[in-house]
Amino acid sequence: MDRLLDYDFHPPDDLRVFMYGQQSVLRSDGTALVVEADYGGTVLRHYAFADRWFKINVTTDRAGNFVEEQADPNPIPFCFNCDIATPMVADRNAVFAVDLWVDVLVRADGLTYYVGDEDEFADAMANGWLSEREADAARAGLSELIDIIERKQLIAFLSELQPFRSTEAPPANAMRRVPVSRFPLVHPYSRPSW
Template sequence: MSEEIIAFHNLHLPNEVRVFQIPRENIRVWDDNYMVYDVKMKDSLGNDFIFRHYSFYDKWFEVNITLDESGKLITERGPIDWSYNCDICTPCFSTGTELYNLDLELDILVNQDGQNYIVIDEDDFENVVNQGLLSDDERIGARKGLESLIELIESGNLQPYLESVCSFTDLIRLSDTIPHQILQLSDVPLIDATKRRRLYGKRTQL
C-alpha cells in the first residue's frame, strides 16, 4: 500500500500556489484546530535539523521554526537574529487530505527569546491591498492576525502556546525533505477568491 500524502496548498498572490507533499507520518498534530508537521532537512555542513510548521484553523497566522535533533531552537540571521518565522495568512481549510491557505504578505520574525520581534513586508501587503487582490474580510483579518500575534509575542506566551500544541522535543517519525511543486491559481479552483472566503476554518472529511 502506498503511503498517504497530504497536499498543502499555499497561495501567494496573485497566482502562485506552492504545493507541499507531506507524508502522513510527518504529521504531528491534525485536528479541527491545528495542523503541525515536521520535515528532516540538512544544513550546508550536512548536519540534520528539523523544520516544523504550525497552521491553524481559527487564526490568521502560521508559524515556522527550525530545531536541532534535541528540540532546541535554531537561530538564523536577518533583520534581527530570529528563530520564529511567523506568516500572516488566512485560517487554513481542508477537504480530505487537501489543505489550503492564503499568504497575506505580512511577516514577523521573532528572536529565540520569543519576545523581541520585527514586522516585515508591510509594503508587499499594501501592494496586494491596493491591487484589489484581497477581500475586505481578508484585509481586516490580516490586521487582526497581526495584532493577535504581536499580543501573543509581547505577553511572552508564543513558545508556551506552540508547545501546548506540539512540544518542541517531540521529534519522532521523520522523513526526508518533502517534495513540492508550483501551480497556477487556475489549477486549484477551490482557493479561487470566489470560493475560498466561505471555506476558511472548515475541515471536511471525504
C-alpha cells in the same frame, strides 16, 4: 491518510504545495495542523490553524532545541517565521491557505520580533489581490500574534499544541508549484476567506 498536501497560495499566481507523509504529521485535528520535516539537519515545524489568521514555522535541531537562522536581507536572526495568512481550509487529505504578505520574524527567545513586508501588504490591497474582509482579518491576526509574543506566550502557545522535543522527522519532500487555475479554493471571490 498516507500523505497530506499543504497548499500555500501567494497571490496573485504562486501556488506552492508541500507534501508530508504520515511520519511528518504530528497533529491534524481540524483545529490545528502541525507537521515537521528535516531540511539537511535543521527541522522545520509548521503550524497552521483553522481559526487564526497566521501560520508559524519554527526551526529546531533534531534534539528539539531552537535554531536561529539569518537569511539576508532579514533584519534579525530568527527561529520563528510567522506568516499572516488566512485560516487553513481542509479538503480530504489537503489543506489550503492564502499568504497575506505580512511576516513576523521572532528570535529564539520568543520575544524579540520584527514585522516585515507591510509595504507588500499595502500593494496587494491596491492591486485587489485580497478582500477588505481579509485585510481587516489580517490586521487583527497580526495584533493577536504580537499580543501572544509580547505576553511571552509564543513558545507556550506552540508547545501546548505539540511539545518541542527530540524528533525523528523525515527528510523534506521538494516543494512544487502548481497552476492556480486548478484550485478554486484559493481564487479571489470564491475562496472561503474572501
